[in-house]
Amino acid sequence: xxxxxxxxxxxxxxxxxxxxxxxxxxxxxxxxxxxxxxxxxxxxxxxxxxxxxxxxxxxxxxxxxxxxxxxxxxxxxxxxxxxxxxxxxxxxxxxxxxxxxxxxxxxxxxxxxxxxxxxxxxxxxxxxxxxxxxxxxxxxxxxxxxxxxxxxxxxxxxxxxxxxxxxxxxxxxxxxxxxxxxxxxxxxxxxxxxxxxxxxxxxxxxxxxxxxxxxxxxxxxxx
Numbered sequence: 001x002x003x004x005x006x007x008x009x010x011x012x013x014x015x016x017x018x019x020x021x022x023x024x025x026x027x028x029x030x031x032x033x034x035x036x037x038x039x040x041x042x043x044x045x046x047x048x049x050x051x052x053x054x055x056x057x058x059x060x061x062x063x064x065x066x067x068x069x070x071x072x073x074x075x076x077x078x079x080x081x082x083x084x085x086x087x088x089x090x091x092x093x094x095x096x097x098x099x100x101x102x103x104x105x106x107x108x109x110x111x112x113x114x115x116x117x118x119x120x121x122x123x124x125x126x127x128x129x130x131x132x133x134x135x136x137x138x139x140x141x142x143x144x145x146x147x148x149x150x151x152x153x154x155x156x157x158x159x160x161x162x163x164x165x166x167x168x169x170x171x172x173x174x175x176x177x178x179x180x181x182x183x184x185x186x187x188x189x190x191x192x193x194x195x196x197x198x199x200x201x202x203x204x205x206x207x208x209x210x211x212x213x214x215x216x217x218x219x220x221x222x223x
Contacts (some may be wrong), residue, residue, distance in 0.1 A: 014083035023158065027171040030155070034179035034208075041146035041182040047149045048118040050136050050183075053129065053164040055152055056081070056121055062140050062152070062177060069111035069118050071104055071135065073125035081149045091116060105135060109161065112143045122205060128162040129222060130209065132202035135196050135209065140163060140185035149180035149204045153212035157221070166223055176215035178208040 049068055051059050060070070069091040072082045082092035089148050093107045112118050120136045121131055140147050153167035153176050169175055175179040183204060213220045 010079050010083060013078055014087060017084060020086045021057070024171055025058065028169050028173050028175050030062075030175045030177055032177045032179070033211070033215070034181075036150055038150075039180040041148040044146055046112055046115065046128075046143070046145045047182070048112070048120055048136055048140055048143075048145050050120055050122050050147050050149050050201060050205060052126070052150060052209065053123050053127070055149050055150075057084075057166065057168055058086050058152055058175075059119075060085055060090065063090075063119065064116060064201065065116050066177045067091070069093050069108055071108055071118075071120050074104070076126070076156050078125065084134075084161065087177060090119065093198045098218055105138065109142055112139060112145055118145065122201065123164065127163045130206060131201075132198050132205065133146075134194055134198050136186055136201060137189075137197045140183070141187055141194075144186055144187065146182035146200060149201065149208050150178065150181050151212045152177045152210035153209075153216045153221070155216040155218055159192055159221060167221055174216055176212045178189045178212040178215075179216060180204045180208045209219075 049063060067089045069083045070093065072078045072085060072092045072094055074094040082094065085092045093104050093111060108118055118139060122132045122136055124133050136147055145199060153175045156170040156173040158168045158170060160166045183201055209220065
């Protein structure tokens with residue numbers, strides 16, 4: 001009985017959120033820059049959409065026409081995100097920073113090798129915020145998929161009191177969505193090379209992040 005309220009909320013809250021967010025986000029005025037980078041990545045086959053945790057709620061919506069396998073935390077709270085991703089046409093893959101994360105990575109590799117795009121929150125489910133973890137690099141190296149960095153900013157938004165200050169753009173706001181140049185990772189790279197590519201991805205993502213906030217005339221949301 002103790003889990004009954006949780007089961008009800010997991011069944012109801014994600015559906016309600018998706019319905020409301022479709023109406024909510026449709027009012028936002030979005031300028032997209034770097035779309036050619038997305039197209040370049042897709043021209044080679046599947047891509048790995050790479051983004052920071054703060055941005056995931058709008059990115060799931062923005063990429064609804066580009067179905068992807070999305071890595072989501074295996075925690076109870078992660079179930080809400082997994083349901084939202086699924087309702088928006090994505091394939092949730094459960095994983096975390098512990099042993100379940102290894103299982104999640106294997107599932108992600110199967111999805112990408114099977115022809116799905118991937119979506120990876122590069123700073124993970126617990127952070128530190130805007131510091132890249134190696135997961136996207138490993139998936140790219142083992143599948144040959146291009147990593148496409150992306151970030152967004154809004155001139156008006158709601159920020160949650162979380163470790164990453166997760167954002168939701170306010171209705172009728174002005175937004176900037178930034179794609180970065182694809183990152184290609186060779187197969188069979190060694191540990192020191194993984195670190196080099198990890199730092200490169202982190203730099204590219206933070207470059208997209210900075211550019212997006214500059215374009216809406218606001219300071220970075222975590223400044």
